[in-house]
Amino acid sequence: MELNEDQPNNKKWQNLLRWSGLGIEFAGVVGLFCYFGYKLDEKFQTSPWLLLAGFFVAFVGMMYLIFKDTRKLWRD
Numbered sequence: 001m002e003l004n005e006d007q008p009n010n011k012k013w014q015n016l017l018r019w020s021g022l023g024i025e026f027a028g029v030v031g032l033f034c035y036f037g038y039k040l041d042e043k044f045q046t047s048p049w050l051l052l053a054g055f056f057v058a059f060v061g062m063m064y065l066i067f068k069d070t071r072k073l074w075r076d
Contacts (some may be wrong), residue, residue, distance in 0.1 A: 022066065022069065025062075026062045026066070029058050029061070029062055030055060030058040030059060030062065032058070033054035033055060033057060033058035034051055034054050034055050034058070035054075036054055037050040037051035037052070037053055037054025037055065038050075038051045038054075040054075
């Protein structure tokens with residue numbers, strides 16, 4: 001893909017797509033961990049503890065990745 005004269009506008013779109021993708025990834029990972037926690041809660045009859053554990057593990061992990069990506073963006 002060639003960069004045209006309107007390079008700052010192109011950079012804005014790249015940032016928008018990067019952050020939108022990160023938001024979708026965040027929601028997907030948290031949702032997946034919550035789903036597995038819910039299913040494990042059903043199996044072991046521990047409701048809602050494994051669902052909550054799945055949520056917090058996914059949330060903390062994704063926040064770490066967001067901070068890591070943000071730090072990388074600020075350096076560039």
